[in-house]
Structure formats: structure tokens, C-alpha cells
Amino acid sequence: MAKKQLCYEDVEVGSEVPTLEKISTTQMAVRWAGASGDFNPLHYDDNFAASQGTGGIITHGALKRAWLVQLVTDWIGARGRVKKFACQYRGMDYPRRMATMGEPAEGETWLCKGTITNKKVEDGEHLVECNIWVEDGKGEKTTPGSATVILPAKKG
Amino acid sequence: MADESILTDEIKAMIGTLSEPVIMEVGRVAIRRYADAVGDDNPLFHEVEDAKAAGYEDLICPPGFWGWPIKGRATIGGMSIVGAVLVKAGLFRILDGGVDQEFYIPIRAGDILTAYSKIADIREREGKTGKMVFTTVETTYLNQNGDTVAVNRATIIAR
Structure with missing residues (x-):
């Protein structure tokens, strides 16, 4: 069944975007590389990552961006x-290794969050602005950002 | 020598450089694979009927997905345009810095996009671990009707 459509009138400045939980894994990095076309070995090759001074293989910034897009589109x-x-990809995130073919090892869980900062009607568009970010397991915002969305209005 | 700029004339001269256009094909399979890789089960990216019910002609792309290159090389954040010169200047460690995007028309399955990239800016900053070079690559995506569907500004950090 389709979810109830969010409308401009439903949104209050200061309220939160429903949190989205994600677990970055080495398997997800491989899937993302294949689907996005970003085959930078920094995201799956330990030796190459060591040469880049990142302290190990890191999660693709663009994957964290895609998580934030999902937070917003959901x-x-x-x-x-x-x-x-x-x-902005400010802080590095390190994917969990895999424990089995399908299950990640124990470790960090990432939270995608957002707060609504403004709403306005401009050129006939009902706009809502929000701050969004990815938080790592320690609660640090490794990937802060912002989005402006257009919502339908109840009143024509 | 610590105060000397690492932006060589060769690097500065790259500002304004245009890349060859890249043709991107937006296919249903590519959209679904991309959404699956994110772990995003939004029906607009998977089910044609749901996308149509929401008023779209076909599956739409999650914002930030541009399909798959069928002509020309896709530049991950424009990296291939600047990569060689940055490496030549001794900046071997290159990271994706972030994006700034505007979306005008939803991109849907069946679209053929042409992506034009240019180096919009190259600037130097002092970071915790020394000098860093920030390069902004601006890519404009046009659809088969010649409409601008989106603009993507990607920042690449080299150190």
C-alpha cells in the first residue's frame, strides 16, 4: 500500500526528518562500485588504501551521498x-568486514538524519529546506549536507 | 619553502578546461542496480507502474544517478580531467570532497543524457596535514530534447 503523501502543510520548521539506518560493508562497497562505475581501489584494496594515507579502505563518499538522497526521497x-x-565528505568512514557471505561482522552502524530549517513559497513552488547528515557510530557527523525539496500543497 | 604555492602555472591554466562530452544511457536495469546498491527499495526506482501512478512516464533515477556511459569515459567527479596534472604536481592522494547539485527535470528510463564537464575552479588551502588543492568540476546534463536536467558540482581534494 502506498504511503501517505507528505504535503507542504505537514512540515514544521525545527522538526526532524525520519532517521534512516545504514551499515557500510565491504560487500556494499563492491556493489556500489559496480552500480556507480567508481572503481577507485581506495574503496576495496588494503594496500592501495595504505598508500593513500586514509588509514584503511574507506566508504565511497558518493555512497554516503546516495544514503542521504534516500533519506530525503523516502x-x-x-x-x-x-x-x-x-x-561534503568531511570524515572518513570505514566499512565493516563480512562475517559470512551475506552477513556483516559486528561493528559500527551509521545514521542518516535531518532537520527542517525553512519553508517558503517561491515562484509557485512549495519549498522546504533541511540540513541533513550521516552520523558514524560515535555520533560524529562525517557527511554534512543540505537539501531543498518541492512538496505538493493541500491547498491549490 | 613552506609558503610557496603548490599551484603551478600548469595547474592554474586548467581552470576553464572543458572535457569531451559523455553520452549517458538511462536504462531501467541500471536504475534498479543502482538503487539496489544503495539499499533503496523506493518503488519509483523499481516498479514502472508505481512510477506511472506518481505521474512519471517510466522509472526515474534517484537524484544523483545519471545512467551509464555509452560514449566517452565517465569521469568520477571529473577526476580523469584533472588527475594527471595533480599527480604530476606531486599530489598523489586524491579524495572526493563532496557535491553541490541542482535538479530541474526528473531523469527517467529511456533518456539519453549528454554530460558536459568543465573545471570551474582550482584553489589551495592549508589543511591539518599540509597544503591541499580543491578542484571543482561542474557538469551540466542535457537530455535528448536539449533541456538541462541537472547541474552537478563535484569537489576533488588532492594532497
Whole structure:
């Protein structure tokens, strides 16, 4: 069953975007490389990563960006649209290794979060602005960003 | 010598450089694979009927996915345009710094996009571990009708 569509009138400045939980794994890095076309060995080859001074293989910044996009698109629903999106890959994140063919080892869990900072009607568009970020297991914002979305309005 | 700029004339001269256009094909399979890789089961990216019910002609791309290159080399954050020169200047450690994007028209399965990239800016900053070079590559995506569907600004950090 389709989720109830979020409308402009439903959104309050200061309220939160529903949190999205993610676990970065080496397996996810391989899937992301294949699907996105980013085959930088920094994300799957220990020796190469050592030469780059990152302290080990790191999660693709663009994958964390895609998590944040999902945070936003899950929240705005089928009739909402992303107008602007930005994020910075400030802190490095290290994927969990795999314990079995399908299950990650114990370790860190990442949380994608957001807060609504502004809403306004501009050129007939009902716009909502929010701050968004990825938080690592220690609660540090490794990937801060922002988004502007267009929502449908209840009143024409 | 610590105060000397690491931005050589050769690097500075790259500002404004345009890349060869890249043709991107937006296919249903590529959209689904991408969404699966994110762990995103949004029906707009998987089920054609759901996308149509929401008013789209076909599956749409998660914002930030541009399909798969069928002509020309995809530049990950424009890396291939600047990579060689940065490495030549002794900056071997290259990281993705982030993105700033504007979306005008939803990209959907069946679209053929042409991506034009240019080096918008190259600047130097002092970081915790020494000098770093920030390069911004701006890519404009046009669809088969000649409409600008999105602009992506990617920052690459070299140190």
C-alpha cells in the first residue's frame, strides 16, 4: 500500500526528518562500485588504501551521498521532488568486514538524519529546506549536507 | 619553502578546461542496480507502474544517478580531467570532497543524457596535514530534447 503523501502543510520548521539506518560493508562497497562505475581501489584494496594515507579502505563518499538522497526521497514521497542537494565528505568512514557471505561482522552502524530549517513559497513552488547528515557510530557527523525539496500543497 | 604555492602555472591554466562530452544511457536495469546498491527499495526506482501512478512516464533515477556511459569515459567527479596534472604536481592522494547539485527535470528510463564537464575552479588551502588543492568540476546534463536536467558540482581534494 502506498504511503501517505507528505504535503507542504505537514512540515514544521525545527522538526526532524525520519532517521534512516545504514551499515557500510565491504560487500556494499563492491556493489556500489559496480552500480556507480567508481572503481577507485581506495574503496576495496588494503594496500592501495595504505598508500593513500586514509588509514584503511574507506566508504565511497558518493555512497554516503546516495544514503542521504534516500533519506530525503523516502521522506518526501512519490510526489515530492528534490530541487537542490549538497553534501561534503568531511570524515572518513570505514566499512565493516563480512562475517559470512551475506552477513556483516559486528561493528559500527551509521545514521542518516535531518532537520527542517525553512519553508517558503517561491515562484509557485512549495519549498522546504533541511540540513541533513550521516552520523558514524560515535555520533560524529562525517557527511554534512543540505537539501531543498518541492512538496505538493493541500491547498491549490 | 613552506609558503610557496603548490599551484603551478600548469595547474592554474586548467581552470576553464572543458572535457569531451559523455553520452549517458538511462536504462531501467541500471536504475534498479543502482538503487539496489544503495539499499533503496523506493518503488519509483523499481516498479514502472508505481512510477506511472506518481505521474512519471517510466522509472526515474534517484537524484544523483545519471545512467551509464555509452560514449566517452565517465569521469568520477571529473577526476580523469584533472588527475594527471595533480599527480604530476606531486599530489598523489586524491579524495572526493563532496557535491553541490541542482535538479530541474526528473531523469527517467529511456533518456539519453549528454554530460558536459568543465573545471570551474582550482584553489589551495592549508589543511591539518599540509597544503591541499580543491578542484571543482561542474557538469551540466542535457537530455535528448536539449533541456538541462541537472547541474552537478563535484569537489576533488588532492594532497
